[in-house]
Amino acid sequence: MMKPLIFLICACLCAAVPAYAADKTLLRIGIQASGTLEWELSALADDPEFAVQVTPLATAEAGKIALQSGSVDMIVSDWIWVSSLRATGSDFTFYPYSSSAGALVVAADSPIQKLADLSGKRLGIAGGELDKNWLLLQALAQQQQLDLNASVTKTYGAPPLINEQLKQQRIDAALVYWHFAARLTSVGYRQIIDGKGILKGLGIAETMPNIGFVFKHSWGTAHKTAVNSFFKASKAAKQRLCSSDAAWQKVIPLLHTDDAATQTQLRAGYCAGGIEHWGEAEQLAAAKIYGLLRGISGNRLTGESATVSAGTFWTID
Numbered sequence: 001m002m003k004p005l006i007f008l009i010c011a012c013l014c015a016a017v018p019a020y021a022a023d024k025t026l027l028r029i030g031i032q033a034s035g036t037l038e039w040e041l042s043a044l045a046d047d048p049e050f051a052v053q054v055t056p057l058a059t060a061e062a063g064k065i066a067l068q069s070g071s072v073d074m075i076v077s078d079w080i081w082v083s084s085l086r087a088t089g090s091d092f093t094f095y096p097y098s099s100s101a102g103a104l105v106v107a108a109d110s111p112i113q114k115l116a117d118l119s120g121k122r123l124g125i126a127g128g129e130l131d132k133n134w135l136l137l138q139a140l141a142q143q144q145q146l147d148l149n150a151s152v153t154k155t156y157g158a159p160p161l162i163n164e165q166l167k168q169q170r171i172d173a174a175l176v177y178w179h180f181a182a183r184l185t186s187v188g189y190r191q192i193i194d195g196k197g198i199l200k201g202l203g204i205a206e207t208m209p210n211i212g213f214v215f216k217h218s219w220g221t222a223h224k225t226a227v228n229s230f231f232k233a234s235k236a237a238k239q240r241l242c243s244s245d246a247a248w249q250k251v252i253p254l255l256h257t258d259d260a261a262t263q264t265q266l267r268a269g270y271c272a273g274g275i276e277h278w279g280e281a282e283q284l285a286a287a288k289i290y291g292l293l294r295g296i297s298g299n300r301l302t303g304e305s306a307t308v309s310a311g312t313f314w315t316i317d
Contacts, residue, residue, distance in 0.1 A: 025226035086309035096209035100273030101195020102133035
């Protein structure tokens with residue numbers, strides 16, 4: 001099992017394990033090695049309210065298990081999962097982290113130009129049949145009187161596998177998470193539509209979080225000052241990475257690519273995911289998205305609750 005790494009919030013993720021001030025609240029955060037939270041933590045400034053203990057996680061599911069078992073205090077996940085847990089009596093809550101979502105990508109010379117062109121084609125889908133991008137793409141297609149679920153040959157798999165399938169021409173189009181889409185478009189593949197475009201087509205104009213920080217509401221209330229300070233510091237770190245080339249240089253080793261075009265695309269996608277507003281309008285839009293996902297998944301993704309569960313969203317006073 002990978003051991004946690006404790007560090008003061010500083011200019012980089014340090015290999016050493018320094019002491020932290022006893023008067024600071026320790027936030028135990030689980031992060032995926034392939035996720036972007038690691039990037040952001042590299043740019044966090046020192047804060048008088050909190051220090052961070054990082055626990056590396058192999059997968060998103062491992063993160064959920066760690067959070068529910070109490071091994072970590074916070075992970076990055078999605079608000080639909082939080083709502084479904086709260087409907088069963090759990091205490092988790094969600095605060096936005098990023099609006100970057102998936103994208104539908106094809107080869108540069110593909111005849112596919114729009115959703116209708118997917119009919120009869122082979123579609124690779126990252127994340128499985130209940131992936132939010134896939135469900136919302138189906139909802140958009142239904143508005144155009146298209147039944148994507150019936151008209152395409154589907155292949156489900158992990159994002160790297162789906163990318164490789166597209167490169168080997170074993171599928172005609174790939175619906176993958178945004179950073180995997182960026183790795184494709186940076187080498188000449190073409191984007192048909194992304195998650196924000198799908199939401200816009202469904203009549204949702206607000207910039208909506210795709211993922212966010214998930215933690216127990218009771219724990220957040222008990223450490224409210226430190227938790228809210230961390231969220232503000234996280235936003236400032238994102239802004240720093242997007243405005244300072246020097247700060248971004250520290251992220252480049254975490255990208256696992258030496259290709260400059262890919263590095264540029266990854267930075268652009270990450271920076272485009274900033275959440276500037278999180279209030280009543282966005283939470284009303286979330287309710288609409290919830291209804292769409294509930295309908296298209298037959299309650300399998302959302303659970304039985306007809307609406308977003310009360311307390312799903314954390315707000316900074």
